[in-house]
Amino acid sequence: MLNWAKRFNIFCYLDTHQYSNEGYECLLAVNVMRSINDHSSFKDIDNFLSAKKAWSFGHLSYSLKNEIHQLTSYKKDRIGFPDFYFFQPEILLILKKDELTIYAQHPNEVFEELMKDVITEYIYQGIELKQGISKEEYLSIIHQLQSRILRGDCYEINFCQEFFGENVSLNAVAIYQSLLELSPTPFSAFYRLEDKYLICASPERFLKKAGNKIFSQPMKGTVRRDLQDNIVDEQLKQTLYFDKKERAENVMVVDLVRNDLSKVCKDGSVKVDELYGVYTFPQVHQMVSTISGELKKDISFSEIIQATFPMGSMTGAPKHKVMQLIEEYEPMGRGLFSGSVGYIDPDGNFDLNVVIRSILYNAETRYLSYYAGSGITFYSDAEKEWEECLLKAEAIKKVLTKKSALK
Numbered sequence: 001m002l003n004w005a006k007r008f009n010i011f012c013y014l015d016t017h018q019y020s021n022e023g024y025e026c027l028l029a030v031n032v033m034r035s036i037n038d039h040s041s042f043k044d045i046d047n048f049l050s051a052k053k054a055w056s057f058g059h060l061s062y063s064l065k066n067e068i069h070q071l072t073s074y075k076k077d078r079i080g081f082p083d084f085y086f087f088q089p090e091i092l093l094i095l096k097k098d099e100l101t102i103y104a105q106h107p108n109e110v111f112e113e114l115m116k117d118v119i120t121e122y123i124y125q126g127i128e129l130k131q132g133i134s135k136e137e138y139l140s141i142i143h144q145l146q147s148r149i150l151r152g153d154c155y156e157i158n159f160c161q162e163f164f165g166e167n168v169s170l171n172a173v174a175i176y177q178s179l180l181e182l183s184p185t186p187f188s189a190f191y192r193l194e195d196k197y198l199i200c201a202s203p204e205r206f207l208k209k210a211g212n213k214i215f216s217q218p219m220k221g222t223v224r225r226d227l228q229d230n231i232v233d234e235q236l237k238q239t240l241y242f243d244k245k246e247r248a249e250n251v252m253v254v255d256l257v258r259n260d261l262s263k264v265c266k267d268g269s270v271k272v273d274e275l276y277g278v279y280t281f282p283q284v285h286q287m288v289s290t291i292s293g294e295l296k297k298d299i300s301f302s303e304i305i306q307a308t309f310p311m312g313s314m315t316g317a318p319k320h321k322v323m324q325l326i327e328e329y330e331p332m333g334r335g336l337f338s339g340s341v342g343y344i345d346p347d348g349n350f351d352l353n354v355v356i357r358s359i360l361y362n363a364e365t366r367y368l369s370y371y372a373g374s375g376i377t378f379y380s381d382a383e384k385e386w387e388e389c390l391l392k393a394e395a396i397k398k399v400l401t402k403k404s405a406l407k
Helices: 044-051 062-069 107-116 135-150 172-182 230-242 244-262 301-308 319-329 382-392 394-401
Strands: 010-015 026-037 056-060 084-096 099-103 122-124 156-165 187-193 196-202 205-210 213-217 219-224 271-280 284-294 340-344 350-353 358-362 367-376 404-406
Touching (some): 010 084, 099 107, 156 319, 172 196, 367 394
Antiparallel strands (some): 056 084, 084 099, 187 196, 196 358, 219 284
């Protein structure tokens, strides 16, 4: 499917890697029938969705916060995804278990093209990567943020740093395949918008709507895995579950999400379905909580997004203030990182991820970047937060820096 899709200038591929039996295993949307982007008002997306009830795919960039929360950004990201973009595809492929459904004007022709495509061998050279800030600068910023927490500016803030490569010639399909072989995740995505690419191995869901129910699953709390020793690996998992700092960080975000959802949900319907759940992924154990609510009648997509975006796990508490601090202390613009990619179906149900553990690439400028961050509280150990960032970025670094051949 991916080998066939790479010929198109715009496509969105979503893959759950069989983490869940619900919904779809893979979705691939190709070519544009209709689209809407940030040259329109954000609220116009409701008119776009209601004008023709069809599948829509696309993204919300972190920079959309400026319109939603009346903020200003002076730092530009170097990839250049628009604030938002959604498109209704000409061709849609849905893979569920062993059944492929093709929606297209000529589905048989699409199927024949898929079957004719030969998966070629990809060979790429390791990429030289640079850090946006040094370790010393990072530690200094963390201590400054803790001073801001001490004086009452905020309780917790998600601080991120960038790693980047310049003059990069990237085979995006090869990198995606290599990354997801190493670290398959339930909210992965391979998204191309003209010369801009997202190669995403996200383990985190931002929002899911199913009928009149809405769910959010913020992820806060990370510990490495020990793949050589099952006993040690289980001990690490238990250590994460009982870690007071990680629990405090997680519950802060849970409270923030409860507050966000209460703006669009019926009174008394917002609840915490799971608190401090520990989930295992190929590289790390993660602490995930689940919050749900029953939507008010006639709440639109744009109203839901304006109440909840950007996600609390990538900002902090209180949200408005920490977004100002992020702008002040992070040296780069986040762009699509810590935004969201996903789909909206013809019935208005949707599933949106959190863009983390991701590679962003602009083929025109040949600029590549990826980000890693962590939640900072007064009790954070700056050295450990630095190590957590490196842990989260480890799979991406392995893929980008090795010389590799893929079949």
